[in-house]
Amino acid sequence: MNYYVWLILAVGCFVGELFTMEFSLACLGLGLAGAALAAWLGAGLWLQAGVFAGVAAAAWLGIRPLAKRHFYRNAPRVKTPAEEVIGKTAVTETEVGPLLNNGRVKVAGESWKATALQTLSAGTECVVEKLDGVTLTVRPK
Structure with a gap:
């Protein structure tokens, strides 16, 4: 060639x-x-x-x-939108607890499926601890 x-x-x-x-x-x-x-x-x-x-x-x-x-040594690690909810304040929309599979919280205007180590009633402020798939684990604020 x-x-x-x-x-x-x-x-x-x-x-x-x-x-x-x-x-x-x-x-x-x-x-x-x-x-x-x-x-x-x-x-x-x-x-x-x-x-x-x-x-x-x-x-x-x-x-x-x-x-x-x-x-790329100085490039910051980019978080996905789902990772950014960790550490943010949330408000429970329904009752959330360890045995409840249908608990929901609202974080930054978005509704998420949630679970908690202790039962939280609707309207409780909480903090997002971790994300597992599409389920947030929250704790009381």
Whole structure:
């Protein structure tokens, strides 16, 4: 294959990487650039494909983890909306208790299924301790 075909594909991967920032397309782009160099030096198609696979794999296993660690080291861990309710104040909508399977609380305007270690009557303020699936565990405030 002509070297410029490999180069066009490599440039496409590098441009695509600008939109993803996952470093996957950059690894493929490096492999494609290696294959372009092999083609330019006169290697056969099988050797070009081997260079592509080898360089891309080496970049994926060697460069990608280092790049992600470097670029994302100061990124805060993003909580899901469900994780953000932990520690917030809730108000029981119905009676909530350890033996009641249909207790409900309202947290930040949203109604959640809830359980508690002790029975809480409707209208009681409480604090969300943990989230198990879609059920909140609450304790009295």
